Amino acid sequence: MKHITSRDNPLYKELKHLATSSQARRQAGRTLLDGVHLCQGYLQYRGAPPLCLVGEGAVAHPEVADILAQCGAPPTQVIVLPDALFGALSQVEHGIGLLFVVDTPQLELPAALTESAVLLDNLQDPGNLGSILRSAAAAGIKQVFCSAGTSFAWSPKVLRAGMGAHFVLTIHENVDLAALMRGASVPVLATSSHVEQTIYQLDLRQPVAWLFGHEGQGVADDLLALARHRVMIPHRGPMESLNVAACAAVCLFEQVRQLEN
Incomplete structure (x- = not known):
């Protein structure tokens, strides 16, 4: 796990932009999944994310620890943030400090509408x-x-x-x-x-x-x-x-x- 402690870190600045700007998310083709439930769902149906962010205070939480264990190898990069820096990225009040940064699907339209x-x-x-x-x-x-x-x-x-x-x-x-x-x-x-x-x-x-x-x-x-x-x-x-x-x-x-x- 990599630790980031400064607001001036280039990656943190990029993450802050993603967290606060819809235009940035569209341009980057990435979005943030906030909280244990969404992250568990992503792991179950889509696999490991490119990037996992966790607040220092959440690292020992049992559900978070289980998710981190599943994200402990490439292609996922795990980054630990001080709780204050993590809080600036999260839109969930009183949530557990866990975020996935994931790629948004780029899909081709089907040739015709054939199902419900x-x-x-x-x-x-x-x-x-x-x-x-x-x-x-x-x-x-x-x-x-x-x-x-x-x-x-x-x-x-x-x-x-x-x-x-x-x-x-x-x-x-x-x-x-x-x-x-x-x-x-x-x-x-x-x-x-x-x-x-x-x-x-x-x-x-x-x-x-x-x-x-x-x-x-x-x-x-x-x-x-x-x-x-x-x-x-x-x-x-x-x-x-x-x-x-x-x-x-x-x-x-x-x-x-x-x-x-």
């Missing part, structure tokens, strides 16, 4: 995005496609909300959703609060692509026009609509229910 998937149009809130990724993974979805206007899927906030879903999903970003939908061989279902057909009236015992939109504006009109079905979730109370993450969970698990019956 989630399409996200201009989703802005990191918490909503992470929650939808978590629901998608739990529902057995493998592919997620995010438009250029959607929040960066590998930001620390989205990663924390996703609770490890990233590591079992294939997440495509900056996707031309219209082009993807035109070439899809599975029906695309768009959610809208301005239609009468409900998700409970559809046969979901087949692969479908779910299209969810912006928190306030919903799915863009041009994408709605390309969807095979526009559906809504019926509700009895006075609220006009559901939060998009709640909407996605209801839709995905209605499909799970139908597939299980």
Whole structure:
């Protein structure tokens, strides 16, 4: 393990930039996984990270010690930081002092959309995005496609909300959703609060692509026009609509229910 004790260390400065700048993370093609749960998930599904950071006060923690033992050989570099320096990198209050620095996937789009998937149009809130990724993974979805206007899927906030879903999903970003939908061989279902057909009236015992939109504006009109079905979730109370993450969970698990019956 290597120790860094100075804020002026060039590597530490680079890490601080990654921790505080979304633009830096996108340019570097790297992001930070904060905390034991995410690091354990990464080890389980993706293997050893390029870089592991640990605060001095966490080195003896049993769960951290186990993770460090798994990262004790190349290709992982383990760096120990004073707790004050580590705290400037972490966005988790009162967390255990462990971070992975990992490469964000650079993926090619599939030739066509042939299996169940989630399409996200201009989703802005990191918490909503992470929650939808978590629901998608739990529902057995493998592919997620995010438009250029959607929040960066590998930001620390989205990663924390996703609770490890990233590591079992294939997440495509900056996707031309219209082009993807035109070439899809599975029906695309768009959610809208301005239609009468409900998700409970559809046969979901087949692969479908779910299209969810912006928190306030919903799915863009041009994408709605390309969807095979526009559906809504019926509700009895006075609220006009559901939060998009709640909407996605209801839709995905209605499909799970139908597939299980």
